[in-house]
Amino acid sequence: GxxxxxxTEMTATExxxxxxxxxxxxxxxxxxxxxxxxxxxAPTFLSYNVLDGLEEKGRFSSFLSRSKGYSYLLLKExxxxxxxxxxxxxxxxxxxxxxxxxxxxxxxxx
Amino acid sequence: xxxxTQSSRYLVKRTGEKVFLECVQDMDHExxxxxxxxxxxxxxxxxxxxxxxMKEKGDIPEGYSVSREKKERFSLILExxxxxxxxxxxxxxxxxxxxYNEQFFGPGTRLTVL
Numbered sequence: 001g002x003x004x005x006x007x008t009e010m011t012a013t014e015x016x017x018x019x020x021x022x023x024x025x026x027x028x029x030x031x032x033x034x035x036x037x038x039x040x041x042a043p044t045f046l047s048y049n050v051l052d053g054l055e056e057k058g059r060f061s062s063f064l065s066r067s068k069g070y071s072y073l074l075l076k077e078x079x080x081x082x083x084x085x086x087x088x089x090x091x092x093x094x095x096x097x098x099x100x101x102x103x104x105x106x107x108x109x110x
Numbered sequence: 111x112x113x114x115t116q117s118s119r120y121l122v123k124r125t126g127e128k129v130f131l132e133c134v135q136d137m138d139h140e141x142x143x144x145x146x147x148x149x150x151x152x153x154x155x156x157x158x159x160x161x162x163x164m165k166e167k168g169d170i171p172e173g174y175s176v177s178r179e180k181k182e183r184f185s186l187i188l189e190x191x192x193x194x195x196x197x198x199x200x201x202x203x204x205x206x207x208x209x210y211n212e213q214f215f216g217p218g219t220r221l222t223v224l
Contacts, residue, residue: 008150033212042200042215043153087152095160096141096204096211097168102152 002026004101006088011107012078020073020104022088030091034062034073037085083108114216116201122222129188131219133201141204142184143213144176146197159184191223
C-alpha cells in the first residue's frame with residue numbers, strides 16, 4: 001500500500017529550530033510537497049522537492065532523500081505565528097493526485 | 111493572485127438532506143479536487159476533475175457525486191447526508207503554468223450533519 005508517516009505533534013520554543021520528518025512508501029514518485037495549515041484555515045503551499053538535497057526558502061528549508069523515502073522540513077528562528085499543522089504530501093503519478101500524511105501539529109512556546 | 115472560493119464556511123444539515131458544496135476558481139484552472147479532512151486522517155480525496163464534464167473517483171467517493179458543467183466551478187453533492195459525513199471539506203485546484211503543480215485550496219466548508 002501507499003503510506004506517509006509524520007509525527008502527530010511537536011513542541012518547540014520561540015526563536016529555536018525544529019525539524020519535522022516525513023517518511024513515505026509509494027508506488028511511484030513525482031515529487032514531495034510541504035503545506036502549512038493554521039487551525040480552521042486552508043493549507044498553503046510551502047515547498048516542493050523532486051531531486052535529492054536541500055531547498056532553502058527564507059526561514060524554511062526542505063530536504064529530500066529519494067533512496068530513503070525520507071524528507072524533512074526545517075524551520076529556523078521560530079515565531080509564534082509558525083504554530084500550525086505541517087502536511088507532507090507525495091505525488092506518486094502523473095495525474096496531479098497527492099497522497100497526504102496526517103499532518104504534524106507544531107506548538108510554539110514563548 | 112490565485113483565488114479559490116467555496117460557497118459556505120459553515121453549514122449545518124439534517125440527515126437525509128441533499129447538500130451542495132460549491133467551489134469556484136478564477137484562474138482558468140483545469141484540474142480541480144474535492145477532499146475531506148478529519149482529525150488524525152489527513153486529507154482524503156473524494157473526486158477530482160481534469161476538464162469540464164470530466165470526473166474521476168478518488169479514494170472515498172461513496173455517498174458523494176460531483177458536477178463540473180463549467181471550467182471554473184466544481185460542485186460536490188451529498189445525495190443523502192449522513193452523520194458520518196460531518197467533516198471539513200476542502201476544494202483545491204492547480205493553476206496552469208504553476209512552477210510545481212501545487213494545489214491551491216479554498217477556505218474550506220465545515221459541514222455538520224445532525
